[in-house]
Amino acid sequence: MSAVVLAGLAGALLGLGAVLIAGRFVPVHPDLAGALDGLDPDRSLAEDLGSGPIVPGARGVPDQVGHWASRHLPLPAPPTRDLALLALPVHRFVGQKLLYAGFGLLFPLVPATLVLLIGVDVPVALTGGASVLTAVALSFLPDHNVRSDAAQAREEFTRALSAYIDLLALERLSGAGPRQAMESAAAVGDTWPFRRLAEELARSRWSGVPPWDAMARLAADLDLSPLADLADIMRLSGEEGAAIYQTLRARSAAIRAALVTEDLARANRAGERLTLPGAVLALTFAVLLTAPALLRLLFDS
Numbered sequence: 001m002s003a004v005v006l007a008g009l010a011g012a013l014l015g016l017g018a019v020l021i022a023g024r025f026v027p028v029h030p031d032l033a034g035a036l037d038g039l040d041p042d043r044s045l046a047e048d049l050g051s052g053p054i055v056p057g058a059r060g061v062p063d064q065v066g067h068w069a070s071r072h073l074p075l076p077a078p079p080t081r082d083l084a085l086l087a088l089p090v091h092r093f094v095g096q097k098l099l100y101a102g103f104g105l106l107f108p109l110v111p112a113t114l115v116l117l118i119g120v121d122v123p124v125a126l127t128g129g130a131s132v133l134t135a136v137a138l139s140f141l142p143d144h145n146v147r148s149d150a151a152q153a154r155e156e157f158t159r160a161l162s163a164y165i166d167l168l169a170l171e172r173l174s175g176a177g178p179r180q181a182m183e184s185a186a187a188v189g190d191t192w193p194f195r196r197l198a199e200e201l202a203r204s205r206w207s208g209v210p211p212w213d214a215m216a217r218l219a220a221d222l223d224l225s226p227l228a229d230l231a232d233i234m235r236l237s238g239e240e241g242a243a244i245y246q247t248l249r250a251r252s253a254a255i256r257a258a259l260v261t262e263d264l265a266r267a268n269r270a271g272e273r274l275t276l277p278g279a280v281l282a283l284t285f286a287v288l289l290t291a292p293a294l295l296r297l298l299f300d301s
Helices: 003-023 032-037 045-051 061-072 080-086 090-106 109-117 124-139 141-173 178-186 192-207 211-222 225-240 245-273 275-300
Strands: none
Touching: 061 090, 080 090, 080 141, 080 211, 090 124, 090 141, 109 124, 124 141, 141 178, 141 192, 141 225, 141 245, 178 192, 178 211, 178 225, 192 211, 211 225, 225 245, 245 275
């Protein structure tokens, strides 16, 4: 790699840094039409997080880079359900992917520069290929993080939902109406699943949407089948006046049984992963115990 190429890359890095620093001071003007569209009661949570405007408080570099890229670059479809569950805007996710890719594109230049300084010439094709491979690999890191965090959040939401269903059954048993029972049960807990349920129920009250329809829409947005089942049960209670106490208790018990089964399966998988290290350790001890006797027999013969 020649000194001219290295100087050009250094200048490009300095220019990129100057652009990013200047971008921090550019005023952000929220889109009023997008903000008004967010008040539409038929608008899903995934759409709110996917195409909403940047508010003045969201001035991070990933937000601004992702918002620009979402408008001007052809991008693959993001995991909107996972992002909606994590309350992570799509433009921030896109910005993280681009920043990771940019870091991966520039990172191989550091060892190439060090090698060049000690007098060893590095082929440009090798450095460029390493930069492209590193950029592609790091660009998938946000996808992995989102999938992992979303799976953990769904499990946590399901655990909280089993407790919410029990509270809802007690509220219905005491004579509360469907909406009152759903809102009162959601107000008991202070964890994020209870807050999400309370926010969706409050939004349905303001917009005049039945609470079970709001629950069904939230279940579709977050890919939560237990919540969709609860919405169907509450629809029967609200529209047909069905007695649902036993149904709710049975549904809560089924969710807890499924969670226990998943925990047991996870424990079994962890136990199976420990089998190989234990076998290797036992084999090592066996070799250590038998090696002196075998060596003695070989040398004596």
